[in-house]
Amino acid sequence: QSVLTQPPSVSGTPGQRVTISCSGNSANIGSKTVSWYQQLPGAAPKLLIYTDNQRPSGVPDRFSASKSGTSASLAISGLQSEDESDYYCAAWDDSLNGQVFGGGTKLTVL
Amino acid sequence: QVQLQESGPGLVKPSETLSLTCNISGDSIDSIDNKYWNWIRQPPGKGLEWIGYISYTRSTKFNPSLKSRVTISGDTSKNQFSLKLRSVTAADTAVYYCARGFSKVDKSYFYMDVWGKGTTVTVSS
Numbered sequence: 219q220s221v222l223t224q225p226p227s228v229s230g231t232p233g234q235r236v237t238i239s240c241s242g243n244s245a246n247i248g249s250k251t252v253s254w255y256q257q258l259p260g261a262a263p264k265l266l267i268y269t270d271n272q273r274p275s276g277v278p279d280r281f282s283a284s285k286s287g288t289s290a291s292l293a294i295s296g297l298q299s300e301d302e303s304d305y306y307c308a309a310w311d312d313s314l315n316g317q318v319f320g321g322g323t324k325l326t327v328l
Numbered sequence: 329q330v331q332l333q334e335s336g337p338g339l340v341k342p343s344e345t346l347s348l349t350c351n352i353s354g355d356s357i358d359s360i361d362n363k364y365w366n367w368i369r370q371p372p373g374k375g376l377e378w379i380g381y382i383s384y385t386r387s388t389k390f391n392p393s394l395k396s397r398v399t400i401s402g403d404t405s406k407n408q409f410s411l412k413l414r415s416v417t418a419a420d421t422a423v424y425y426c427a428r429g430f431s432k433v434d435k436s437y438f439y440m441d442v443w444g445k446g447t448t449v450t451v452s453s
Contacts, residue, residue: 220375253439255376262425262446263368263376268439306376309433316391317366317378317438319430 221246222307222320227297229326235295236277238323241288242258246318248288250310257304257322261269294325302327330354332426332444340420340451342403346413350426350444356403357409365430366440367400369422377422377434381410381429401430423448 223241229235254267263290265274267283270290270292283292294301307320334440336348350365357365367379380390382400390398413420424447427440 246341250435251437251439257376263427263440264428264443265439265441268430268441269437274441285333308376308378310431310438312435313393315379316389319376320377321347 220321221311221314221318222309224305224307224320224323226321227326229328230294230297232297232301234297235293236297236325237294238292238305238307238325240290240292240320242290242309242311243288246288246309246311247285247290248268252283252285252290252309253308254283254292255306255308258304259303261321263306281295297327299324299327301307329383330428330442332428333446334424334426334444335445336424336447336449338448338450340416340449341453343415346411346416346420346449346451348411348417348424348426348447349394349408350410351406351408352428353407353449355374355423355428355442357382357407358384362430362432364438365400366410366427366429368425368427368443370418370425370438371419371422379411379413379424398426411433421449421451 251269255263257263311318351363364381397414401408428442429440431438
């Protein structure tokens with residue numbers, strides 16, 4: 219059972235917009251910033267979003283993120299086949315005094 | 329361009345110690361820009377689990393579930409950091425990643441921007 223809760227899977231068709239939710243509590247998302255990671259099949263995770271909504275250089279602006287209270291979400295617009303991947307949210311947790319991850323969401327592009 | 333490379337045995341016997349090293353290129357383990365050098369693991373078919381970090385001040389912090397078995401240390405002369413996990417069981421079988429992190433002291437933000445490719449460690453007799 220992960221500290222941060224994500225849906226196990228989401229799907230969409232090319233060109234669509236999909237969102238992935240991430241739910242936490244006051245010890246993590248409610249008081250710390252959220253980061254998002256993309257893990258393509260067989261590859262290492264890649265930083266997609268940091269400090270709630272900032273994109274590292276090279277990440278397309280099709281990827282965006284937001285946070286409200288103890289929940290965060292990642293949005294992918296103009297869905298492409300290469301976006302098919304696992305996505306993880308993460309945040310520091312003051313109660314556990316450590317970094318926690320969501321269980322991951324598998325995005326399928328139909 | 330910063331790169332991280334994990335190395336170590338791919339097979340460890342139950343009850344023994346898992347030892348991995350992460351070699352840093354393009355950055356320094358001694359650089360002071362609020363950097364934290366992390367270990368993360370991913371069991372087969374499962375999600376990511378943060379193991380712990382060593383900071384630029386050489387302070388360490390670990391996942392509470394692993395704290396009693398983990399040591400993370402840094403080596404300035406070799407520009408690398410290492411993980412030791414004692415008394416391993418089959419549940420420690422995973423891909424192990426090292427990653428560079430950034431954070432403030434109050435941990436208001438914490439993210440990992442550069443990851444190694446990972447190394448698979450199997451615990452089996």
